[in-house]
Amino acid sequence: MDAAPLTDLSRLCIHTITTKPWNIEEAAKNYSANGVKGITVWRDALSGRNIRNTGNLLRQHGLTVVSLCRGGFFARKSLTERQAAIDDNRRAIGEAFELGTKLIILVCGSDPSQSLEESRKQIRDGIEEILPDAESAGVLLAVEPLHPMYADTRSAIITLAQANDMTEALDSPWVGVAVDVYHVWWDPGLEKEITRCGKNRKLLAFHVSDWKSPTIDLLNDRGIMGEGCIPLRKIRSSVEAAGFTGFIEVEIFSNEYWKQDQSAFLRNIITSYKTCV
Amino acid sequence: MDAAPLTDLSRLCIHTITTKPWNIEEAAKNYSANGVKGITVWRDALSGRNIRNTGNLLRQHGLTVVSLCRGGFFARKSLTERQAAIDDNRRAIGEAFELGTKLIILVCGSDPSQSLEESRKQIRDGIEEILPDAESAGVLLAVEPLHPMYADTRSAIITLAQANDMTEALDSPWVGVAVDVYHVWWDPGLEKEITRCGKNRKLLAFHVSDWKSPTIDLLNDRGIMGEGCIPLRKIRSSVEAAGFTGFIEVEIFSNEYWKQDQSAFLRNIITSYKTCV
Numbered sequence: 274m275d276a277a278p279l280t281d282l283s284r285l286c287i288h289t290i291t292t293k294p295w296n297i298e299e300a301a302k303n304y305s306a307n308g309v310k311g312i313t314v315w316r317d318a319l320s321g322r323n324i325r326n327t328g329n330l331l332r333q334h335g336l337t338v339v340s341l342c343r344g345g346f347f348a349r350k351s352l353t354e355r356q357a358a359i360d361d362n363r364r365a366i367g368e369a370f371e372l373g374t375k376l377i378i379l380v381c382g383s384d385p386s387q388s389l390e391e392s393r394k395q396i397r398d399g400i401e402e403i404l405p406d407a408e409s410a411g412v413l414l415a416v417e418p419l420h421p422m423y424a425d426t427r428s429a430i431i432t433l434a435q436a437n438d439m440t441e442a443l444d445s446p447w448v449g450v451a452v453d454v455y456h457v458w459w460d461p462g463l464e465k466e467i468t469r470c471g472k473n474r475k476l477l478a479f480h481v482s483d484w485k486s487p488t489i490d491l492l493n494d495r496g497i498m499g500e501g502c503i504p505l506r507k508i509r510s511s512v513e514a515a516g517f518t519g520f521i522e523v524e525i526f527s528n529e530y531w532k533q534d535q536s537a538f539l540r541n542i543i544t545s546y547k548t549c550v
Numbered sequence: 551m552d553a554a555p556l557t558d559l560s561r562l563c564i565h566t567i568t569t570k571p572w573n574i575e576e577a578a579k580n581y582s583a584n585g586v587k588g589i590t591v592w593r594d595a596l597s598g599r600n601i602r603n604t605g606n607l608l609r610q611h612g613l614t615v616v617s618l619c620r621g622g623f624f625a626r627k628s629l630t631e632r633q634a635a636i637d638d639n640r641r642a643i644g645e646a647f648e649l650g651t652k653l654i655i656l657v658c659g660s661d662p663s664q665s666l667e668e669s670r671k672q673i674r675d676g677i678e679e680i681l682p683d684a685e686s687a688g689v690l691l692a693v694e695p696l697h698p699m700y701a702d703t704r705s706a707i708i709t710l711a712q713a714n715d716m717t718e719a720l721d722s723p724w725v726g727v728a729v730d731v732y733h734v735w736w737d738p739g740l741e742k743e744i745t746r747c748g749k750n751r752k753l754l755a756f757h758v759s760d761w762k763s764p765t766i767d768l769l770n771d772r773g774i775m776g777e778g779c780i781p782l783r784k785i786r787s788s789v790e791a792a793g794f795t796g797f798i799e800v801e802i803f804s805n806e807y808w809k810q811d812q813s814a815f816l817r818n819i820i821t822s823y824k825t826c827v
Contacts, residue, residue: 385761385763385778385779386779388781389736389738420698420699421697421698421699421736421737422697422698422699422765422768424735424736425761425763425765425778425779426763426764431736431738432738434738435738458701459666459698459701459708460698461666461708461709461711461712484662484702486662486702486703487703487768488699488702488768489768491699491764491765491766491768501662501702502662502663502702504665
């Protein structure tokens, strides 16, 4: 049975990149004024700022800092580049700690000059290497499976099954999974793998948007919830049946929406959140 | 162990759409002059022509007419549109018969206003409805799983597992599967499902191209074999280990290559076929 509609905004989180034209101070002010309760911070939004102060500012606006986006990109053919990725992930963990969030989303990476299997092995090695840092900072790491159209350069982890495999293999209390409907909606194994993820107590984050028809850009043409074909209510129902009670995070990359008035876009997101998620 | 490189062109087939700027007569002449032995005909290439005469012309050039592209698009919410799709597939079977080819490739369709499960049910019903026509024309139907980025409108069958499920459910000697590396290369279940398809004796067609990084268009930015990240030799080895000995069909949609000199493009394809497939 499908979950009931969301009648308030107590679980609504928005990613700063969703309203990219706003800087983080504008985003915080506008999210808060519209009743949004959570914010996920993209690292570019912190550029040039004191991270601790920014975290405090967000909380002063009544926002929970749900996660930091993003770490990852562990898969590189070159050892030097793999080491650089590890260093960057350590910086991300430090930033998450300063910001006062308990979660980093990992886009795990893929290198088109090697096999997906090799990239996955490097991802596992990379995550293992930063586990002590995550533990000492008290920051969880969420492996996010990405849509197969990003398998070449962004993520060799392209199904929720593979993300579950990874967390089971790593077997660490500091590693879990982020489920983003845009990446996994097509997967015939989705419901089963959401259940498995929940049983493992690894379901750390839930991201929503929609798949538009037609989609004209591989990266920046996501839709607002309800304007596409993703069965959002059904997937949220599965995620909640698996025990997830956390924030529902709106993550929309869209050249089209970034051109429009962001206040109207935000109101549109809030309406769609209540009617379509 | 990987298969040996292809040392001659006896199994090389090219899809007319690969060299879209050429009409079918130019394509036939140029393919033949360059030693290509097979041609797969896209239906638009037959527009305004006597199909039987065109088939004869292709054979006079020494070309085997490997298949007709494409039937399908069975999944529609509207019954009227589903019936129109059935009618169109019957026309396609008639065209294949006239052309003298024994195979039609099915891009099965998907309707974003309904669930993928419902679309798959309609696909199965649609194929069942045209089976008597296929049988009386002596034309095989190949279900082609498409990349998940086409799940909204082009195909609710997005994994080879689902294509195998479909052929097993239909259980007809007139239905099999087409494996296109562009659509399935990312799939962790690929090797297992190729083996299953071979055991079922359902592996009817094998299409090659490559996945470029970056890919800048969802539809028309395929690469020539070798310029992307698809493990072509590995997949061909699996396909041949599963018993496939048929034509290897080059199917490249590319705004970039369609702008270039098609003779040079064809020579590039032939070189890449020998070194990278």
